[in-house]
Amino acid sequence: MKVKEQLLTLNAYVPGKTSExxxxxxxxxKIVKLASNENPYxxxxxxxxxxxKIPTFAIYPDGAASELREYVAKHLGVEENQxxxxxxxxxxxxxxxxxxxxxxxxxxxxxxxxxxxxxxAVIENAEVREVPLKxxxxxxxxxxxxxxxxxxxxxxxxxxxxxxxxxxxxELERFLANISKQVLVVLDEAYYEYVTAQDYPQTIPxxxxxxxxxxxxxxxxxxxxAAFRIGYGIGSASLVKQLEVARLxxxxxxxxxxxxxxxxxxxxxxxxxxIRNANExxxxxxxxxxxxxxxxxxxxxxxxxxxxxxxxxEVFQYLLEKGWIVRAFPNGxxxxxxxxxxxxxxxxxxxxxx
Numbered sequence: 001m002k003v004k005e006q007l008l009t010l011n012a013y014v015p016g017k018t019s020e021x022x023x024x025x026x027x028x029x030k031i032v033k034l035a036s037n038e039n040p041y042x043x044x045x046x047x048x049x050x051x052x053k054i055p056t057f058a059i060y061p062d063g064a065a066s067e068l069r070e071y072v073a074k075h076l077g078v079e080e081n082q083x084x085x086x087x088x089x090x091x092x093x094x095x096x097x098x099x100x101x102x103x104x105x106x107x108x109x110x111x112x113x114x115x116x117x118x119x120x121a122v123i124e125n126a127e128v129r130e131v132p133l134k135x136x137x138x139x140x141x142x143x144x145x146x147x148x149x150x151x152x153x154x155x156x157x158x159x160x161x162x163x164x165x166x167x168x169x170x171e172l173e174r175f176l177a178n179i180s181k182q183v184l185v186v187l188d189e190a191y192y193e194y195v196t197a198q199d200y201p202q203t204i205p206x207x208x209x210x211x212x213x214x215x216x217x218x219x220x221x222x223x224x225x226a227a228f229r230i231g232y233g234i235g236s237a238s239l240v241k242q243l244e245v246a247r248l249x250x251x252x253x254x255x256x257x258x259x260x261x262x263x264x265x266x267x268x269x270x271x272x273x274x275i276r277n278a279n280e281x282x283x284x285x286x287x288x289x290x291x292x293x294x295x296x297x298x299x300x301x302x303x304x305x306x307x308x309x310x311x312x313x314e315v316f317q318y319l320l321e322k323g324w325i326v327r328a329f330p331n332g333x334x335x336x337x338x339x340x341x342x343x344x345x346x347x348x349x350x351x352x353x354x
Contacts, residue, residue, distance in 0.1 A: 006122050017325075028323040034336040034346070035327040036226070037161070037191075037302045041276070041339070043224030043259070044269040050262035051255050061254035068257040071264050072232060076204060081237040084244060085252050089190055089218050089231040094120050096214070096233075099246040100152050100184060101126035108146050109155040110138050112163065112331070114188060117155040126152070136163040136296040136304070140175045147179060154179070157188040159195060162327070162334040164298025169201040176210050184239075187215045190231075191300035193222035193270055196278055200299065204234060211236040219256075221301060222270050223263040228256040277301045280337045287347050291354045302336045304329075310353060318353060319346075 019031035034040075065085040073080045086092035097120035101107060106127035109117045113133075121128045129146045131139050138156055147154065159166045167175075176185060187203055203215050218231035230252055233240070263269075284303050288295045295305040307315050316328035324346060327334040337343065 004123070004125070006125050010119060010122055019325075022320065022323065022325065026321050026323070031323045031325065032338065032342055032346075033325045034338050034342065035325045035334075037221060037300065037334075037336045038226050039222060039224035039273055039301070040337070040342065041224065041269075041273050044263050044266035046262045046266045046269075047225065047259045050258050054254055054258055057254070060250050061252065061257060063249045063251075065252055065257050068230075068252075068260050071261050075264055076234065078204060078207070078234055079237065082207070082234055082240055084233045084235075084240045084247065085257075086231050086233070086247070087251050087256075088220060088226075088229040089188065089216050090116055091229075091251060092216060092231055092233050093117060093186075093188075095243055095246040096153065096184070096186060097121055097124050097126075099243050102152075104150060105152045106148070106150050107153040107155065108143050108151055110143075110157065110160065112160075112329070113138075113155070113157045114161050117157075117186075121153075133160075133163065133165075135165075136160075137165040138167050140167065140171055144175060144179055147183065151180075151183050153184045153186060155186050155188065157190075158201075159191045159299035161190065161300065162302070162329055162332075163296045163304045164191075164300045164302060165296050166195065166197060166200055166299045168197070168199040170199070172201045172203075173206070176206065176213065181210075181212050183212060185210070185213050187213065189215055190218045191221055192217055194274055194277055194301050195299045196274075197299055207234065207236060211239065214239060219260050219263060222273055223260075224269075224273070225256070225259050225263060228253070228259045230256040230260050276340070277337050280340060280343050283343060284335075284337070284347070287350070291351070293350075293354060302334050304332050304334050306332045307350065307354060315353070319349060322349060324349065 022031050069080050069083050093116045101121055101124035103125040106129055107121045108129045111130040111132045118128050131142045214233050214235040216233050220226040312328040312333045315333050319326055
């Protein structure tokens with residue numbers, strides 16, 4: 001049995017070692033996982049209360065996510081038919097790629113960004129045009145230069161994962177105004193809630209001006225619902241209607257929908273998570289500056305660093321053997337911002353190798 005040839009060039013997602021595996025391998029009692037940008041404070045207590053009240057698990061969930069759709073639309077100030085829901089943003093990226101990309105088309109993205117954009121483009125046998133980051137940021141001018149009449153999608157991860165950098169309001173609006181309206185611009189705003197930059201673009205108002213814009217957001221990060229797998233897209237009603245054809249009928253569970261609604265009822269939890277994250281980021285910045293460690297100021301709940309004299313893999317392995325799991329990339333290490341205690345302990349470990 002043969003699969004598509006292009007699949008042979010890809011690797012399936014391989015999850016990192018579990019905490020129990022790391023404990024056993026290195027003889028550890030405690031593991032701290034700061035590798036996947038999860039909310040270290042969990043989720044709102046209202047979520048647990050809500051999911052225990054679901055009357056039955058024997059029937060299919062609402063395929064339209066009607067109640068969640070109503071709450072999200074009110075929360076964002078958009079129409080309900082402008083929303084499409086998915087099992088995390090990974091599935092929505094898959095849906096978009098499946099619906100729009102085809103052999104002979106191409107898609108433009110940053111070279112060091114969320115890998116699922118490229119992954120699904122390859123599966124659809126579309127050409128992938130990757131543009132190197134410029135000082136850790138999207139180079140929108142060069143991305144525009146790489147576009148042609150066969151470009152179908154441009155992906156902008158904002159803030160960017162893994163660097164935490166962002167495209168500001170002026171840059172984004174200029175880019176949108178100068179490219180073809182036949183190209184779909186996907187703005188992945190998975191870390192939107194954590195952003196503190198004053199010139200970060202508020203993109204929902206731009207939907208009235210640019211029908212070729214699709215915004216992605218998720219409950220996985222600031223809301224702390226990663227295990228439930230619930231994300232959504234915001235776009236024009238006509239675009240969403242077309243994308244719905246590529247959506248599986250019952251792609252979000254009743255538990256996920258209920259959890260999302262409950263999370264929206266507790267904005268104070270998210271606000272507190274954001275404040276704590278910003279304070280802890282500043283702590284890392286002070287340590288990095290004092291020790292001449294290069295990093296990118298981050299608009300997410302993570303920070304991307306390079307430890308002088310150490311390769312990313314060496315840093316990863318050093319921390320792993322002490323029970324700390326971070327994420328190594330070829331050009332740096334991404335550290336999820338943990339709790340105050342976790343960050344203090346990790347900084348002490350980093351002091352020993354700087």
